[in-house]
Amino acid sequence: MHVFYFPYRYQNKIIQINTDILRSIGCKVSPLADVYKWQNLTNLKKVVVLNWVEDQPYLKSYGFIKSWVYFTYYFLTILFCKLTCSEIVWIKHNFKPHARDKNAWRYRLTTSLLKFVKAKQLAHEDYYDSTYLPHPLYLDDEELKMFSTKFVEPMDIKVAFFGHVKKYKGLHKTLLHWSKDIPLEIRGKFESEEYKKQILDTINSRNLNVIVKDGYVSDEDLETLLLQTTHVLLPHEDNSMISSGSFYHAISYGCNVLALESDFSKHKASKHRFVTTSDIEKLKLKCLERNYVPKQRVILDSLAVYSRETLTTYWKNLLSVS
Known part of the structure; x- marks a missing residue:
């Protein structure tokens, strides 16, 4: 064919x-x-x-x-x-x-x-x-099975947002209510200097524990980031996407997923224990620590479906x- x-x-x-x-x-x-x-x-x-x-x-x-x-x-x-x-x-x-x-x-x-x-x-x-x-998933089946046995669990909770930093993803709204005790790293190329300034102004005015690294993220750098990360943040606004490549990239490296409520995130949360949908205003570090699913378990559960x-x-x- x-x-x-x-x-x-x-x-x-x-x-x-x-x-x-x-x-x-x-x-x-x-x-x-x-x-x-x-x-x-x-x-x-x-x-x-x-x-x-x-x-x-x-x-x-x-x-x-x-x-x-x-x-x-x-x-x-x-x-x-x-x-x-x-x-x-x-x-x-x-x-x-x-x-x-x-x-x-x-x-x-x-x-x-x-x-x-x-x-x-x-x-x-x-x-x-x-x-x-x-x-x-972003790694093939045999690679993931082998990879899952070699994971070293991060010692502390660390949340990451990666990919193109575009306004439709809703990061600017999330940061208005982001808890000061949850560390967050933002990695990716901003869609504009204006949007980057808006994000930085919010971080500085609220004194958030957030690191921003603007620029293209290589595959090697992204792999390193995800291996060191416990959770990946998906702040996408509802009714913009059917699916999310970032979700599958995250779980390919055993990361838990933290998402705002949408049809997509609610569907995934109903299927997987490693997905958390939460009101950002109520999200606390202790909640992430209590509900954390180890990387190996995330990988094996993901392989069973994807x-x-x-x-x-x-x-x-x-x-x-x-």
């Missing part, structure tokens, strides 16, 4: 994990743009897999003209794939584009088109009303590959 995958190259490791699994079950995987090559036009059994295609016009790196060019290109490509492919698989990640809060009519038009052409809608969470495809083996089985069933 020939699968045309978008995006084909991306900083998000999940793309690589899924395309590697597709190859492992016998699929040929190519970039989406290759559907236009003449040698692929006659293959009407090919499958297209789309991630974040509805978000493309709203990427901040695109100017006005470029955003319209990409919107038009992907809109027409979806129509073309409907005519020339056996199936369009659409993996929906968010409820709305993160880069734009209002007037996202091109987002709505693209999602409406995907529904109109009867794209098979998937999501990485089974609380959402669509076909479920597990979100993978392993590569499980993901491979779901892809096989989805594509009817034996």
Whole structure:
């Protein structure tokens, strides 16, 4: 089976994990743009897999003209794939584009088109009303089993927030009520100097025990951080995301997860003891110490649900590959 995958190259490791699994079950995987090559036009059994295609016009790196060019290109490509492919698989990640809060009519038009052409809608969470495809962990199964036996538990509670520091994630609101006795480290590139100043002003005015390190975090640095961290903070506002890559990255290294209440976090808390949903105003250090789940237990519990083996089985069933 020939699968045309978008995006084909991306900083998000999940793309690589899924395309590697597709190859492992016998699929040929190519970039989406290759559907236009003449040698692929006659293959009407090919499958297209789309991630974040509805978000493309709203990427901040695109100017006005470029955003319209990409919107038009992907809109027409979806129509073309409907005519020339056996199936369009659409993996929906968010409820709305993160880069734009209002007037996202091109987002709505693209999602409406995907529904109109009867794209098979998937999501990485089974609380959402669509076909479920597990979100993978960031380390493979054997690596995690071996890794789990070598963990050295941190001596003290340490909370970390990592990744792009963007306003939609709600960190600025969380810090307004963050307890002074809970240490927090913020690692990642801020979306703007203005937002960075807002965060620092809150930390300084409240005299919080918070360390801020602005800038790109390498894979090696992130691994070191997560190994030394007991909890990862997910302050995402409700109704912005269906799933969270940060959640799966955190539990891949045995971290407990501390999240504000949302459909996503409540769903995860109902399934896993290492997930805490809490009103930030009431959160205290003793609560984190009392409910802490050791790293090895987090890893083993996560492997039982989100392993590569499980993901491979779901892809096989989805594509009817034996």
